[in-house]
Amino acid sequence: MKNKTNLTILLIALALPLVLYSKPAFVGYLTLAGIMAISALGLNIILGYSGQISLGHAAFMAIGAYSSAILTMQFHIPFILALIVSVLIAAFVGILVGFPSLRLSGFYLAIVTMALGEAVVSIFKNWKLAGGNFGIRNIPPPSILGFVFSGEISKYYLVLFFLLLSVYISNNLVRSNTGRAMRALRDSEIAAQSVGVNVAKYKIIAFSLGSALGGLSGVLYAHTVTYIHPTAFGIGLSIEILAIVMVGGVGTIAGQIIGSLFWVILPLFIGNVETLSSVIFGAALIIVVLLYPRGLVGILNAGALRKFSKRRR
Amino acid sequence: MNTLILSNLIVSGLGTGAIYAIVALGIVFIFRTMEAVNFAEGDMGMFMTFVAFSLICLKIPYPLVFIIVVALSFLFGVLVEKGILQFIKGMSPMAITIVTLGFVMVFQGLAGFIWGTDTKPFPPLWKGPPIKAHGIILGRQDVVTLITAFVIFIIFVLLLKKTKIGIAVRAVSEDRYAALLMGVRVSTIFAFVWGFSGLLAGLGGMLAAPRFSLDVNMMTTIQLEAFTAAVLGGFSSIPGAIFGGLTLGVLENLISFYVSSSLKEPISLIIIVVVLLVSPNGLFGKKMNKKV
Amino acid sequence: MLLLENLHVSYGPIEVIHGINIEVKKGEIVSLLGSNGAGKTTTLKAISGVVKPTSGKIIFNGEDISRKEPSYIVSKGIIHVPEGRHIFPGLTVRENLLLGAYMRVDKEIRKDIEKIFKYFPILEERKNQLAGTLSGGEQQILAIGRGLMAKPKLLLLDEPSLGLAPKIVSEIFSIIENLKKEGITVLLVEQNARKALKISDRGYVLVTGNILLQGTSKELQNDENVKKLYLGR
Numbered sequence: 001m002k003n004k005t006n007l008t009i010l011l012i013a014l015a016l017p018l019v020l021y022s023k024p025a026f027v028g029y030l031t032l033a034g035i036m037a038i039s040a041l042g043l044n045i046i047l048g049y050s051g052q053i054s055l056g057h058a059a060f061m062a063i064g065a066y067s068s069a070i071l072t073m074q075f076h077i078p079f080i081l082a083l084i085v086s087v088l089i090a091a092f093v094g095i096l097v098g099f100p101s102l103r104l105s106g107f108y109l110a111i112v113t114m115a116l117g118e119a120v121v122s123i124f125k126n127w128k129l130a131g132g133n134f135g136i137r138n139i140p141p142p143s144i145l146g147f148v149f150s151g152e153i154s155k156y157y158l159v160l161f162f163l164l165l166s167v168y169i170s171n172n173l174v175r176s177n178t179g180r181a182m183r184a185l186r187d188s189e190i191a192a193q194s195v196g197v198n199v200a201k202y203k204i205i206a207f208s209l210g211s212a213l214g215g216l217s218g219v220l221y222a223h224t225v226t227y228i229h230p231t232a233f234g235i236g237l238s239i240e241i242l243a244i245v246m247v248g249g250v251g252t253i254a255g256q257i258i259g260s261l262f263w264v265i266l267p268l269f270i271g272n273v274e275t276l277s278s279v280i281f282g283a284a285l286i287i288v289v290l291l292y293p294r295g296l297v298g299i300l301n302a303g304a305l306r307k308f309s310k311r312r313r
Numbered sequence: 314m315n316t317l318i319l320s321n322l323i324v325s326g327l328g329t330g331a332i333y334a335i336v337a338l339g340i341v342f343i344f345r346t347m348e349a350v351n352f353a354e355g356d357m358g359m360f361m362t363f364v365a366f367s368l369i370c371l372k373i374p375y376p377l378v379f380i381i382v383v384a385l386s387f388l389f390g391v392l393v394e395k396g397i398l399q400f401i402k403g404m405s406p407m408a409i410t411i412v413t414l415g416f417v418m419v420f421q422g423l424a425g426f427i428w429g430t431d432t433k434p435f436p437p438l439w440k441g442p443p444i445k446a447h448g449i450i451l452g453r454q455d456v457v458t459l460i461t462a463f464v465i466f467i468i469f470v471l472l473l474k475k476t477k478i479g480i481a482v483r484a485v486s487e488d489r490y491a492a493l494l495m496g497v498r499v500s501t502i503f504a505f506v507w508g509f510s511g512l513l514a515g516l517g518g519m520l521a522a523p524r525f526s527l528d529v530n531m532m533t534t535i536q537l538e539a540f541t542a543a544v545l546g547g548f549s550s551i552p553g554a555i556f557g558g559l560t561l562g563v564l565e566n567l568i569s570f571y572v573s574s575s576l577k578e579p580i581s582l583i584i585i586v587v588v589l590l591v592s593p594n595g596l597f598g599k600k601m602n603k604k605v
Numbered sequence: 606m607l608l609l610e611n612l613h614v615s616y617g618p619i620e621v622i623h624g625i626n627i628e629v630k631k632g633e634i635v636s637l638l639g640s641n642g643a644g645k646t647t648t649l650k651a652i653s654g655v656v657k658p659t660s661g662k663i664i665f666n667g668e669d670i671s672r673k674e675p676s677y678i679v680s681k682g683i684i685h686v687p688e689g690r691h692i693f694p695g696l697t698v699r700e701n702l703l704l705g706a707y708m709r710v711d712k713e714i715r716k717d718i719e720k721i722f723k724y725f726p727i728l729e730e731r732k733n734q735l736a737g738t739l740s741g742g743e744q745q746i747l748a749i750g751r752g753l754m755a756k757p758k759l760l761l762l763d764e765p766s767l768g769l770a771p772k773i774v775s776e777i778f779s780i781i782e783n784l785k786k787e788g789i790t791v792l793l794v795e796q797n798a799r800k801a802l803k804i805s806d807r808g809y810v811l812v813t814g815n816i817l818l819q820g821t822s823k824e825l826q827n828d829e830n831v832k833k834l835y836l837g838r
Binding site: 477480481483484487488490491492493494495496497498 | 653655674675676678679680684685686687691692693694695696700703704705707708751755
């Protein structure tokens with residue numbers, strides 16, 4: 001039953017551009033949603049699975065985006081290699097950021113990750129190679145073995161591929177011993193420690209994996225949007241990613257995709273007024289925390305369940 | 314080292330530091346009582362400063378607007394608590410903290426929607442050329458800021474030490490259960506704390522606006538500095554927040570003059586990370602929070 | 606004065622008090638005995654409004670207060686001095702006493718603080734000290750003094766002797782005995798059954814959320830079960 005639903009969704013995702021080929025702009029929005037979903041899946045590993053708050057997740061997108069842009073443009077390294085290196089850099093920085101989480105918890109960690117996130121932005125602002133305040137323009141589109149992903153639809157499929165990869169990684173993580181250990185430390189660090197879970201190790205793994213996905217998302221962002229600048233990756237975006245995770249459904253994989261779609265599509269419904277969508281999304285975050293801690297995915301599941309039980313009666 | 318330059322740097326640093334201290338005080342006040350971090354403290358101030366801007370546009374004299382908005386800021390804070398946070402009763406401080414992140418999006422979005430995302434001019438409370446005395450040059454707005462900060466700190470301390478509600482606030486932050494048994498209505502105390510933090514935010518916003526110019530993101534950096542100030546002071550200590558804010562203002566001024574002005578922002582980030590990792594209780598905090 | 610009628614209290618899905626009936630008459634000291642986890646503290650919390658009963662009534666001077674807020678119940682004259690003292694450690698002794706009078710609006714508060722100081726000279730000695738710096742016994746005296754500042758009609762005392770040295774325990778019990786002379790009714794929860802029964806008029810024995818025994822202190826002191834279980838004889 002569940003596999004069937006997943007297959008249907010996958011088929012719809014694969015077929016969507018064929019239906020929407022006359023509206024490339026809309027395909028572009030879906031691509032952006034995919035990129036955000038990859039980032040959200042990363043934060044979900046940190047926040048949803050291992051229970052560590054991070055308010056600097058956008059910084060990892062920045063690290064991925066800048067590394068890849070600089071590597072491809074300044075050093076003429078092929079896209080796919082630049083992607084791998086950039087993801088590794090993000091993962092490495094993630095490990096470094098993971099260390100404070102060994103000593104700090106809760107609000108202190110929130111504040112430190114916020115500060116570290118701003119520090120990354122500040123470095124890119126002051127770094128000539130990264131274009132300073134102006135950022136980097138005309139980033140080349142992704143290309144693999146001579147094939148250039150220049151059109152909206154090809155970019156969509158590329159992002160979809162990496163999204164599926166991220167879902168695959170998240171899904172395997174949940175089922176693995178590592179995933180179980182992470183959830184144990186999310187539920188109670190002290191209890192996890194007492195049953196022999198190496199808390200430090202799993203926190204570091206969570207931060208590095210989550211940051212790697214953040215970096216991957218940043219790489220794809222840089223090469224599909226083709227323009228990056230430092231302030232775009234500040235605390236504002238970090239809060240928005242956190243909101244996507246919470247609104248979509250913290251600790252779930254489907255929630256990250258639904259949350260990202262909501263984040264991208266919401267502005268379209270209210271005439272693309274960015275300020276207003278920020279209000280609505282912020283309100284959604286508040287409402288989710290207050291009333292529906294399981295997020296949109298929880299609401300949808302409850303709805304499906306009700307339908308299902310009605311049919312049976 | 315020229316002592317005159319040094320004293321000038323210190324005095325004008327105190328002017329900026331006073332703003333950090335006011336905002337930091339608002340954050341610390343909420344943290345002490347609810348154990349939650351209000352990430353929307355700065356943006357509450359930003360929003361109220363825009364309200365002040367609108368009132369000034371209506372040709373109401375600014376000193377009057379200043380007083381009105383300080384009062385409105387208090388009500389704004391009470392409204393946030395009574396209107397929304399009250400429903401989180403029994404929920405974890407972390408949930409409240411995440412809700413305040415939602416406030417950041419709502420307040421910034423709402424301010425941008427109402428007043429636009431461009432920069433607005435904002436008048437100082439006391440116009441005119443800087444004051445010179447014994448070679449020390451001090452902007453009039455700095456004078457106003459320092460006096461206001463001094464007055465509000467005194468009021469704040471008297472309130473907490475000498476009034477019934479102030480003592481009750483301290484009691485609630487020490488032991489909520491025992492305060493409840495004394496008949497203290499904890500929700501009233503929370504509303505008061507949010508009200509007073511709102512007032513500090515509004516004050517901080519209006520004092521900052523002439524210096525940093527008014528826009529939607531005005532308070533983002535200031536709030537980061539306020540967090541640094543709070544961290545320096547141990548995050549739950551009130552004198553610590555004041556001391557931390559003033560120190561940070563002076564430190565930034567000295568570093569940007571003697572070393573490099575591009576270090577101004579990173580320095581506060583470094584302070585946050587280093588202080589929290591090395592000595593999470595800051596320079597002032599007595600004890601870490603009860604919870605591990 | 607106080608009447609608990611068929612009181613049930615639950616924490617989430619788990620019921621911990623299964624319909625108890627307790628009466629406290631004006632001017633009495635009534636002991637509520639029982640081992641750890643019997644539901645003594647929960648009963649007191651229900652009376653002071655910190656937890657809401659699932660069913661049953663709590664009647665105080667003819668009024669059902671079972672659904673009221675703690676602040677209302679305090680204003681009616683029921684003061685709960687909690688287990689573990691729960692003084693405010695970062696407030697001075699004087700400020701702790703002031704908080705005891707939080708619900709009062711009369712002008713006698715200052716005078717009453719002096720009264721408390723006369724009654725407990727140790728508190729006057731330490732009046733400007735932070736309460737956290739007091740010894741355990743002094744903190745317990747402060748907790749009782751703070752309770753008295755509310756001018757209670759009924760004082761709920763939860764384990765006042767817990768963790769105190771024997772000499773101070775006797776002092777605390779003599780303080781409680783004196784409260785009766787001042788016209789304050791006391792509902793006393795104690796592990797130290799022997800001392801509690803010595804100063805109280807009547808007692809109830811609570812076992813896993815049910816009243817097992819009740820009677821005058823003399824009857825309970827002579828009851829074989831009580832002797833075996835709580836008096837260690």
